[in-house]
Amino acid sequence: MPNSSVREYLLSFANAYQSAFALAAASELDIFTELIKRNGATLSELSKALELDERRLNYLLAALVTMEILAKSENLYVVEEQFVPYLDSRNSATVLPMLRHQANCARGWVQLATSIKTGAPAPVIPGVNDEKVEFQDFILAMDVASKRFVSSITQQLFEQDLLHFEKLLDLGGASGSYSFAFLERNPNPKSKAIIFDRQEALKEAKIKAQNTELDNRLEFYSGDFYKDPYPQDVDFVWISAIIHQQNEETTAQMFRQSFNSLRPGGLVAVRDVFINEDQTGPRAAAFFGINMAIRTEQGRVYTVGETVNLLTEAGFQNARLAIPAEDMGAVVVAEKSPSL
Numbered sequence: 630m631p632n633s634s635v636r637e638y639l640l641s642f643a644n645a646y647q648s649a650f651a652l653a654a655a656s657e658l659d660i661f662t663e664l665i666k667r668n669g670a671t672l673s674e675l676s677k678a679l680e681l682d683e684r685r686l687n688y689l690l691a692a693l694v695t696m697e698i699l700a701k702s703e704n705l706y707v708v709e710e711q712f713v714p715y716l717d718s719r720n721s722a723t724v725l726p727m728l729r730h731q732a733n734c735a736r737g738w739v740q741l742a743t744s745i746k747t748g749a750p751a752p753v754i755p756g757v758n759d760e761k762v763e764f765q766d767f768i769l770a771m772d773v774a775s776k777r778f779v780s781s782i783t784q785q786l787f788e789q790d791l792l793h794f795e796k797l798l799d800l801g802g803a804s805g806s807y808s809f810a811f812l813e814r815n816p817n818p819k820s821k822a823i824i825f826d827r828q829e830a831l832k833e834a835k836i837k838a839q840n841t842e843l844d845n846r847l848e849f850y851s852g853d854f855y856k857d858p859y860p861q862d863v864d865f866v867w868i869s870a871i872i873h874q875q876n877e878e879t880t881a882q883m884f885r886q887s888f889n890s891l892r893p894g895g896l897v898a899v900r901d902v903f904i905n906e907d908q909t910g911p912r913a914a915a916f917f918g919i920n921m922a923i924r925t926e927q928g929r930v931y932t933v934g935e936t937v938n939l940l941t942e943a944g945f946q947n948a949r950l951a952i953p954a955e956d957m958g959a960v961v962v963a964e965k966s967p968s969l
């Protein structure tokens with residue numbers, strides 16, 4: 630007997646992308662910032678200011694009103710008050726880089742079936758912004774994402790007596806979201822952090838450092854961590870949201886190089902989203918696996934067990950899940966023996 634609610638359940642997924650795409654397009658076009666700057670605007674004012682097609686923009690604005698992100702009164706569109714800090718590109722609380730990064734990802738997701746069929750990442754479809762802007766959005770999106778995890782991870786590492794380094798190596802540290810937090814929480818006021826990333830990514834970290842009192846405790850090491858030597862003599866290696874972009878061989882190599890750069894008694898910590906042994910969840914891990922399949926040649930999500938084994942094979946001891954989580958907030962740690 631057909632069950633209509635079951636049928637509707639299935640069909641509800643079919644157009645679930647539409648609201649995500651509406652939000653993504655509005656973010657890429659920076660519609661929200663423009664509306665906030667102007668304290669509201671009519672359709673024609675907005676289309677002129679941003680040089681957009683009025684007829685098409687009309688429906689996007691209507692959709693955003695139905696999503697209760699915009700309100701319309703007397704032909705004036707405004708951003709609903711509660712969202713203003715998050716949708717203004719000038720505000721430090723903005724989540725726009727993440728929304729725009731998701732727009733970039735979405736252009737890959739539309740090609741998911743083809744990617745699975747061909748066994749190749751989805752070809753890049755250009756958006757309205759150039760590659761440089763997209764890369765900067767990606768780096769700043771990582772900072773937006775970190776806001777969800779950084780305080781709790783810092784606190785938990787501290788409580789487990791794992792945050793007492795002299796020299797931290799933040800591998801692929803982007804704008805330094807974790808380096809800054811760890812330096813602030815570390816009881817050793819002379820401790821330093823080295824952020825190892827590509828030159829373009831380090832720009833954001835340098836800007837951030839100028840606005841804090843931590844700038845003399847930060848070093849910026851620009852390079853390619855697949856080719857360039859790692860800084861040596863560190864006592865904490867932080868590998869956050871990195872291993873999912875690469876296959877097991879590369880991760881094994883990264884763990885060996887981390888081991889070699891550590892002093893005896895040093896610690897490595899790996900933050901990521903981990904899939905369960907059955908490959909059936911959690912949801913964030915399953916969906917992140919899709920993201921990596923589309924966007925990278927070799928990327929994947931690891932299980933905790935695989936990560937622990939790879940760390941152990943690299944020479945570490947006592948590898949374990951120190952912070953469990955069903956999302957990107959999980960952390961596996963391991964130690965280099967003090968006697969090595």
Ligand SMILES: C[S@@+](CC[C@H](N)C(=O)[O-])C[C@H]1O[C@@H](n2cnc3c(N)ncnc32)[C@H](O)[C@@H]1O
Pocket residue numbers: 768771772775800801802803804806825826827830852853854855868869870871
């Ligand atoms: C997903 S982001 C994670 C950023 C940060 N660790 C965090 O947890 O928020 C990956 C970072 O690794 C950097 N990265 C990727 N491949 C790299 C490479 N081959 N050499 C240096 N940095 C790299 C990227 O520029 C980016 O900043």
